[in-house]
Amino acid sequence: MSTEILVNIAPQETRVALVESGVVQEAYVQRALRHGLVGNLYVGQVQRVLPGMQAAFVDIGLERTGFLHASDMVRLNDTGDAAPPQISSLLTEGQKVLVQVLKDPLGSKGARLTTLPSIPSRYLVLLPSDQHVGVSARIEDDAERERLRALVTDLVANSDPRFGVIVRTAGEGATEEQLAQDLAFLHKLWQVVSGEAARAEPRTLVHGDLPLAMRILRDLLGVDVDRVRVDSAEECARLKSFTGTFIPQAVDIIEHYDGAAPIFDLFGVEDDLNRALDRRVPLKSGGHLVIDQTEAMTTIDVNTGAYTGYRNLEETALKTNLEAAQAIARQLRLRNLGGIIIIDFIDMQDVAHREQITRLLERCLARDPARSVICPVSPLGLVEMTRKRTRESLGHILCEPCPACEGRGYIKTVDTVCYEIFREIQRSARQFEAQGFLVIAAPQVVEQLRDELSMGMAELEEQLARPVRLQPETAYLQDAFDVVPL
Numbered sequence: 138m139s140t141e142i143l144v145n146i147a148p149q150e151t152r153v154a155l156v157e158s159g160v161v162q163e164a165y166v167q168r169a170l171r172h173g174l175v176g177n178l179y180v181g182q183v184q185r186v187l188p189g190m191q192a193a194f195v196d197i198g199l200e201r202t203g204f205l206h207a208s209d210m211v212r213l214n215d216t217g218d219a220a221p222p223q224i225s226s227l228l229t230e231g232q233k234v235l236v237q238v239l240k241d242p243l244g245s246k247g248a249r250l251t252t253l254p255s256i257p258s259r260y261l262v263l264l265p266s267d268q269h270v271g272v273s274a275r276i277e278d279d280a281e282r283e284r285l286r287a288l289v290t291d292l293v294a295n296s297d298p299r300f301g302v303i304v305r306t307a308g309e310g311a312t313e314e315q316l317a318q319d320l321a322f323l324h325k326l327w328q329v330v331s332g333e334a335a336r337a338e339p340r341t342l343v344h345g346d347l348p349l350a351m352r353i354l355r356d357l358l359g360v361d362v363d364r365v366r367v368d369s370a371e372e373c374a375r376l377k378s379f380t381g382t383f384i385p386q387a388v389d390i391i392e393h394y395d396g397a398a399p400i401f402d403l404f405g406v407e408d409d410l411n412r413a414l415d416r417r418v419p420l421k422s423g424g425h426l427v428i429d430q431t432e433a434m435t436t437i438d439v440n441t442g443a444y445t446g447y448r449n450l451e452e453t454a455l456k457t458n459l460e461a462a463q464a465i466a467r468q469l470r471l472r473n474l475g476g477i478i479i480i481d482f483i484d485m486q487d488v489a490h491r492e493q494i495t496r497l498l499e500r501c502l503a504r505d506p507a508r509s510v511i512c513p514v515s516p517l518g519l520v521e522m523t524r525k526r527t528r529e530s531l532g533h534i535l536c537e538p539c540p541a542c543e544g545r546g547y548i549k550t551v552d553t554v555c556y557e558i559f560r561e562i563q564r565s566a567r568q569f570e571a572q573g574f575l576v577i578a579a580p581q582v583v584e585q586l587r588d589e590l591s592m593g594m595a596e597l598e599e600q601l602a603r604p605v606r607l608q609p610e611t612a613y614l615q616d617a618f619d620v621v622p623l
Contacts, residue, residue, distance in 0.1 A: 142358070144365065144400075162504075174248055176257070177342060178343050179197035181197040181340065182196050182234070188224055210253065259355055264301035270290050272285050293320070350376060366403075414535060416428055419442075465480060477523055510523050548616050554579075557618070582613075
């Protein structure tokens with residue numbers, strides 16, 4: 138399976154796509170006016186301590202205060218307690234505290250924070266508040282895990298045993314020299330960060346993560362990536378310099394793309410990104426998915442659509458569900474959907490078929506870097522799962538709520554608006570001694586009042602003994618109107 142990383146550089150925006158076997162699997166967008174915050178370290182000031190919630194709100198200089206839970210301040214395995222200490226014993230209002238962003242602000246929620254920072258580099262993650270040495274679970278070879286654990290344990294013991302370290306997936310196969318260089322770099326970086334934090338005033342950023350393109354190369358570039366193409370010569374040079382320092386074996390796979398077509402037209406990336414904003418996802422068989430993202434959860438409905446099968450209903454459901462499971466795994470990564478996800482597969486009677494669907498979904502999500510937990514099919518035929526969410530979904534980054542429906546996904550019908558206008562005219566007639574009334578509304582609403590509801594308008598004018606004038610206004614949304622006493 139060939140894997141490529143495409144980097145698109147535009148004024149004030151960077152986009153990166155991970156393409157596996159010609160199919161887009163992940164997309165990242167960073168805009169100059171809206172940077173992701175995950176990994177940033179801030180000196181914050183505690184605004185409120187809430188003992189009942191075991192949490193505190195911390196001002197880090199953003200629009201909304203961050204949320205800090207007691208469980209993100211103490212490693213429970215270290216204390217031996219089943220629950221974290223009381224938040225009031227850990228923090229006081231007005232206190233200055235160094236925090237790291239775990240999750241970006243999402244919707245109306247502020248950033249999720251922790252006082253247990255982690256500083257990543259190419260192969261390692263430094264844990265300044267821990268003394269644990271671990272190895273990424275994605276490194277599955279037992280012998281390699283033991284080799285890395287032994288190497289890193291010795292390196293930590295010989296450098297600074299106060300700190301903990303985790304070996305990242307990219308560390309698989311790394312030499313002792315590479316790991317030692319990484320650890321030395323992290324120690325030096327932490328010295329700089331902790332010094333800045335000690336001097337900084339509250340609500341100050343003391344350490345930000347790398348720019349998007351460099352961060353993606355740091356996290357994704359490895360033996361599985363065959364080529365990186367960048368459509369900016371300047372950015373290509375910067376990435377080569379970066380990899381020359383941290384990932385020297387990967388310098389040769391980075392190349393400048395100067396083709397006539399935009400780089401995201403390769404493999405249909407641009408089209409896939411646009412389709413990833415739609416609710417409806419077509420399947421090759423003729424079926425389709427319907428994906429709805431709400432603040433509480435994401436729901437995915439599987440439908441057979443035009444596919445009717447050839448033998449029986451059970452076979453039709455199985456074939457559609459198998460195709461849907463693969464499409465769902467891809468859409469979760471591409472759209473970066475996280476949190477609670479409920480999937481309504483087509484009902485199947487055969488228990489073995491249900492288990493087959495969940496096993497396939499697990500296999501398809503095995504390459505997903507975001508951790509997920511999948512539950513068996515429920516008695517109602519639903520698959521419940523969670524996927525770790527650390528940044529906003531693609532839809533939240535690229536879209537905003539519709540001004541017509543305010544994000545509800547629907548608006549009032551023309552008839553509903555007309556009857557509201559009738560009631561508003563009657564209400565105004567009781568409140569004002571007016572000679573008549575002027576109704577200003579969208580053209581389609583005025584047309585309905587003059588056409589199919591003209592009889593109702595005539596009866597209303599007769600009842601009130603006052604005339605009602607209608608004025609269409611193209612700037613009005615369908616469910617907006619004004620009733621003006623004359």
